Amino acid sequence: MQFKNALTVTALLGASALAATSSSSIASSCSIGTTATATAQADLDKIAGCSTIVGNLTITGDLGSAALASVKEIDGSLTIFNATSLSSFSADSIKKITGDLNMQELTILTSASFGSLEEVDSINLVTLPAISTFSTDLQTANNIYVSDTALESVEGFATLKNVNTFNINNNRYLTSFQSSLQSVSDSLQFSSNGDNTTLAFDDLVWANNITLRDVNSISFGSLQTVNASLGFINNTLPALNLTQLAKVGQSLSIVSNDELSKVAFTNLTAIGGGFIIANNTQLKTIDGFSKVQTVGGAIEVTGNFTSLNLSSLKSVRGGANFDSSASNFSCDALKKLQSNGAIQGDSFVCKNGATSTSVKMSSTSSGSSKSSATSSASSSDDSSNAQASVSSSTSSSSKKSKGAAPELVPATSFMGVFAAVAVALL
Numbered sequence: 518m519q520f521k522n523a524l525t526v527t528a529l530l531g532a533s534a535l536a537a538t539s540s541s542s543i544a545s546s547c548s549i550g551t552t553a554t555a556t557a558q559a560d561l562d563k564i565a566g567c568s569t570i571v572g573n574l575t576i577t578g579d580l581g582s583a584a585l586a587s588v589k590e591i592d593g594s595l596t597i598f599n600a601t602s603l604s605s606f607s608a609d610s611i612k613k614i615t616g617d618l619n620m621q622e623l624t625i626l627t628s629a630s631f632g633s634l635e636e637v638d639s640i641n642l643v644t645l646p647a648i649s650t651f652s653t654d655l656q657t658a659n660n661i662y663v664s665d666t667a668l669e670s671v672e673g674f675a676t677l678k679n680v681n682t683f684n685i686n687n688n689r690y691l692t693s694f695q696s697s698l699q700s701v702s703d704s705l706q707f708s709s710n711g712d713n714t715t716l717a718f719d720d721l722v723w724a725n726n727i728t729l730r731d732v733n734s735i736s737f738g739s740l741q742t743v744n745a746s747l748g749f750i751n752n753t754l755p756a757l758n759l760t761q762l763a764k765v766g767q768s769l770s771i772v773s774n775d776e777l778s779k780v781a782f783t784n785l786t787a788i789g790g791g792f793i794i795a796n797n798t799q800l801k802t803i804d805g806f807s808k809v810q811t812v813g814g815a816i817e818v819t820g821n822f823t824s825l826n827l828s829s830l831k832s833v834r835g836g837a838n839f840d841s842s843a844s845n846f847s848c849d850a851l852k853k854l855q856s857n858g859a860i861q862g863d864s865f866v867c868k869n870g871a872t873s874t875s876v877k878m879s880s881t882s883s884g885s886s887k888s889s890a891t892s893s894a895s896s897s898d899d900s901s902n903a904q905a906s907v908s909s910s911t912s913s914s915s916k917k918s919k920g921a922a923p924e925l926v927p928a929t930s931f932m933g934v935f936a937a938v939a940v941a942l943l
């Protein structure tokens with residue numbers, strides 16, 4: 518840990534800063550070494566005459582309020598850490614920090630002001646339970662991480678256009694954010710913020726990964742491409758309207774969104790990985806994926822849905838599991854897909870609330886299957902029973918509802934296929 522030798526480094530800081538200021542009254546650049554630690558305002562005053570500080574500066578210890586005056590640039594990182602009596606901090610001349618701005622474990626800090634800060638590599642704000650304002654003039658940053666703070670707003674980051682990562686989590690007073698981001702080259706994540714967080718990313722055209730949890734509403738008015746994975750998990754969203762989205766490079770997951778009743782991914786044609794829609798209790802009509810043609814992994818749709826329109830689907834590389842608890846959901850269209858060869862994976866299951874729990878071997882692969890015993894799988898736990906039911910059957914497709922007999926083409930790859938989808942959710 519770089520905070521260990523606070524005393525020694527403080528001494529260093531004093532010495533080099535003094536050296537710099539003694540040689541000229543307005544030092545332009547002061548080197549503070551790889552890591553220097555300030556534990557009092559007096560330490561900061563020593564470097565206040567420097568226009569540029571070269572080195573990594575850590576501020577920690579028993580400071581009440583602190584300011585770093587005049588300094589315009591830090592060639593290095595600024596870390597303010599474990600200063601538990603620090604109530605406010607300002608560094609209003611700093612325009613640029615080439616490394617990171619880290620603020621962590623500042624239990625009573627209410628305000629942090631970087632009024633001129635335009636450019637920084639990463640900003641990490643972690644465990645700031647009292648903070649109410651964090652101000653900057655931010656134009657560019659690569660990574661933003663805000664976790665466990667009392668911020669009600671992260672609008673200070675609203676002007677950013679392109680970032681690598683943007684992760685906002687566990688900020689319980691945060692209820693809305695409108696972003697100007699146009700691209701996210703690694704990941705965009707929002708989770709566990711205020712109960713009713715509403716988000717708008719209407720300028721975002723592409724992102725590598727997106728995961729949203731615990732969000733109340735979201736708008737992605739321009740989003741065309743998610744290069745890797747897209748996940749909506751455990752949100753209170755009533756609707757998901759991503760009408761510009763054409764492609765998801767890896768998996769698409771829509772899981773456990775209890776209020777979701779409408780999905781419109783009306784321009785989406787390709788999903789490169791697994792496609793899972795599960796446990797969205799209000800989602801009855803799934804008509805928002807009718808242009809999807811290809812799924813590179815497995816497809817799983819479970820819940821209480823009564824209709825599912827996948828009318829353009831031509832190719833699913835993995836297996837398929839459709840399981841609705843609604844008794845009037847019809848498997849006919851999906852069975853047709855399978856018999857047309859669209860489902861290339863070894864497994865195919867389609868069930869509704871009226872179907873029995875038994876399992877039937879499909880004729881397409883019975884020739885390659887070795888065993889021939891009849892078995893059944895529990896309707897509530899298909900995937901975990903799948904391996905045990907590697908067997909074929911001729912009987913058992915009983916029951917009243919015509920189009921709804923469950924079919925399982927057992928295969929050893931079954932678990933793998935669904936495990937891959939499950940992993941994509943993590």
Ligand SMILES: *[C@@H]1O[C@H](CO)[C@@H](O)[C@H](O)[C@H]1NC(C)=O
Pocket residue numbers: 550551552571572573592593594
């Ligand atoms: C600041 O610390 C980082 C490692 O944390 C190091 O790579 C870098 O060289 C340091 N900066 C300066 C100016 O010493």
Ligand SMILES: *[C@@H]1O[C@H](CO)[C@@H](O)[C@H](O)[C@H]1NC(C)=O
Pocket residue numbers: 520578579599601
């Ligand atoms: C935080 O500061 C307190 C004293 O102010 C010290 O006792 C503690 O060890 C510090 N914690 C870390 C992780 O540096």
Ligand SMILES: *[C@@H]1O[C@H](CO)[C@@H](O)[C@H](O)[C@H]1NC(C)=O
Pocket residue numbers: 712713
């Ligand atoms: C969230 O918003 C709904 C209305 O959309 C409201 O009924 C509910 O009380 C809000 N919850 C909180 C915790 O603010």
Ligand SMILES: *[C@@H]1O[C@H](CO)[C@@H](O)[C@H](O)[C@H]1NC(C)=O
Pocket residue numbers: 703704725726745746
């Ligand atoms: C983002 O996508 C990359 C692949 O491009 C993947 O390796 C990485 O694990 C993903 N990260 C998250 C947080 O989903």
Ligand SMILES: *[C@@H]1O[C@H](CO)[C@@H](O)[C@H](O)[C@H]1NC(C)=O
Pocket residue numbers: 702723724725742743744
């Ligand atoms: C993601 O896709 C967009 C649109 O095709 C492309 O411009 C961008 O370079 C891709 N990003 C990555 C990280 O692959």
Ligand SMILES: *[C@@H]1O[C@H](CO)[C@@H](O)[C@H](O)[C@H]1NC(C)=O
Pocket residue numbers: 750751772773
């Ligand atoms: C959803 O959130 C609840 C608590 O808010 C948690 O217990 C549950 O594990 C979450 N489910 C998923 C799929 O993340």
Ligand SMILES: *[C@@H]1O[C@H](CO)[C@@H](O)[C@H](O)[C@H]1NC(C)=O
Pocket residue numbers: 738756758760779781
């Ligand atoms: C989706 O959003 C577009 C505008 O972005 C709007 O015209 C359309 O009505 C919305 N559709 C749904 C189902 O909400």
Ligand SMILES: *[C@@H]1O[C@H](CO)[C@@H](O)[C@H](O)[C@H]1NC(C)=O
Pocket residue numbers: 760761762763784
């Ligand atoms: C749908 O996606 C295609 C790219 O696949 C794009 O050219 C087209 O403009 C999009 N249409 C709509 C209505 O968003």
Ligand SMILES: *[C@@H]1O[C@H](CO)[C@@H](O)[C@H](O)[C@H]1NC(C)=O
Pocket residue numbers: 772773795796
């Ligand atoms: C859906 O909910 C059931 C029961 O709560 C759970 O066993 C299953 O793992 C959930 N599925 C997903 C994909 O989260």
Ligand SMILES: *[C@@H]1O[C@H](CO)[C@@H](O)[C@H](O)[C@H]1NC(C)=O
Pocket residue numbers: 807826827828
């Ligand atoms: C599926 O959706 C397409 C496009 O919206 C529509 O033309 C078609 O009639 C729908 N099919 C069914 C069976 O509802």
Ligand SMILES: *[C@@H]1O[C@H](CO)[C@@H](O)[C@H](O)[C@H]1NC(C)=O
Pocket residue numbers: 798821842843
């Ligand atoms: C499915 O939805 C119907 C109402 O549409 C409801 O009566 C039933 O309890 C739901 N079943 C489950 C398992 O959620």
Ligand SMILES: *[C@@H]1O[C@H](CO)[C@@H](O)[C@H](O)[C@H]1NC(C)=O
Pocket residue numbers: 823824843845846
């Ligand atoms: C299925 O039953 C529900 C009521 O439980 C009804 O709203 C829905 O229209 C029915 N769907 C079909 C396709 O028959």
